[in-house]
Amino acid sequence: MRSxxxxxGACVAVLxxxxxxxxxxHAQAAQQYAIRVMPPxxxxxRLPDGHPDLSGHWLPxxxxxxxxGRDGVDxxxxxxxxxxxxxEAPPAFxxxxxxxxxxxxxxxxxxxxxxxxxxxxGLPAIWLQNPYSTVIVHTPAMMAQLYEVLxxxxxxxxxxxxxxxxxxxxxxxxxxxxxxxxxxxxxxFGFDERTFVTPTGWFxxxxxxxxxxxxxPSKNYLIVEITVDDSKVLTRPWKSAPRRWTLGNGExxxxxxxxxxxxxxLGKLKEQESYGK
Amino acid sequence: MxxxxxxxxxxxxxxxxxxxxxxxxxxxxxAEFDASKCRDFSGTLxxxxxxxxxxxxxVDIKDPDGTVHNWSFQxxxxxxxRRAGTSLQLxxxxxGKDVWVRxxxxxxxxxxxxxxxxxxxxxxxxxxxxxxxxx
Numbered sequence: 001m002r003s004x005x006x007x008x009g010a011c012v013a014v015l016x017x018x019x020x021x022x023x024x025x026h027a028q029a030a031q032q033y034a035i036r037v038m039p040p041x042x043x044x045x046r047l048p049d050g051h052p053d054l055s056g057h058w059l060p061x062x063x064x065x066x067x068x069g070r071d072g073v074d075x076x077x078x079x080x081x082x083x084x085x086x087x088e089a090p091p092a093f094x095x096x097x098x099x100x101x102x103x104x105x106x107x108x109x110x111x112x113x114x115x116x117x118x119x120x121x122g123l124p125a126i127w128l129q130n131p132y133s134t135v136i137v138h139t140p141a142m143m144a145q146l147y148e149v150l151x152x153x154x155x156x157x158x159x160x161x162x163x164x165x166x167x168x169x170x171x172x173x174x175x176x177x178x179x180x181x182x183x184x185x186x187x188x189f190g191f192d193e194r195t196f197v198t199p200t201g202w203f204x205x206x207x208x209x210x211x212x213x214x215x216x217p218s219k220n221y222l223i224v225e226i227t228v229d230d231s232k233v234l235t236r237p238w239k240s241a242p243r244r245w246t247l248g249n250g251e252x253x254x255x256x257x258x259x260x261x262x263x264x265x266l267g268k269l270k271e272q273e274s275y276g277k
Numbered sequence: 278m279x280x281x282x283x284x285x286x287x288x289x290x291x292x293x294x295x296x297x298x299x300x301x302x303x304x305x306x307x308a309e310f311d312a313s314k315c316r317d318f319s320g321t322l323x324x325x326x327x328x329x330x331x332x333x334x335x336v337d338i339k340d341p342d343g344t345v346h347n348w349s350f351q352x353x354x355x356x357x358x359r360r361a362g363t364s365l366q367l368x369x370x371x372x373g374k375d376v377w378v379r380x381x382x383x384x385x386x387x388x389x390x391x392x393x394x395x396x397x398x399x400x401x402x403x404x405x406x407x408x409x410x411x412x
Binding site: 065066068069070071106107109110113115116118131132133148253255256257258259260261262265266268269272 | 305307308309326328329330331333351353354355356357358359360361362363383384385387390406407408409
């Protein structure tokens, strides 16, 4: 009993210490890192029509610069969101969809990833599984998104034009937009079914609808929140955490996928997997 | 003493929780390479392919019996290398010179082919991250 009490006391003491000193200790600890969380940077710029201007060179982290393959990075600067603060629930799959994903072999799962097969990520994966930067050019009538990965791009019209009645299936779907105060809401449908929502085998149907909510709370931060509604695959819509993108220095690199050996290498592994069955 | 040990364990556990970060969306190292077959390689840099989705560099490596094989090593995508400060010119400047690599070989048994984790050119001795040898 006494040792249990001591254990409880130790836990309380440590948690109290962590709780009481959390903010200042993190601020102090962050000083030791060369790459830190980006400051807000002042108010967000505005378009001539008064709405927030989402233009910028955006990196998928909280640092405003590259963090992969680098030392001295504050863990908080690597993140797009803190799951302890804004947790992200897993998607609620229908039983048949869950069974289909579970039946995928490790190699099949690997071959489904756009980072391996060089297919466009498409929407919503471009905002959920993209480690590279995105340039947004925003005017009152249009938002152009220029993705560094695979040199893909997308135009989102914000001039109020209606969606076509029978859109062709596109990797980024067909979109309509409206403003919810300072949030740009983009509703999209009509997707090419070859893409995956996440690199964990989450496939989607032709019924998928995606809502993107864009806010720019300050000059250096863009927040993107995604909702996926897919009545044929999910039992209820899935909502992402609000994910942070930070303003980069405008250096954008070319990324054409021209030397993909992984398909060959994984193809050989798939053969070995088949023989093993 | 026991309570000190307990407090230490709690601190370590709390530290792990506080520093845990969600893994970035990427493809799996473990699907293609064997984390149980990692080793250090030393040899002479012969060639670089500055391509996507991965770069490749080639190193002449001598076996214990004296036979030389030209190994190819896969790297991060070029964007990641560039943002971490590694350029094509750096590789070009080191062709024909000594290089050290930590890497893991392919799961499918392909010979003289590996994923690169870290690399060090003898010319400057700086350890550079070339890829991730884990998921």
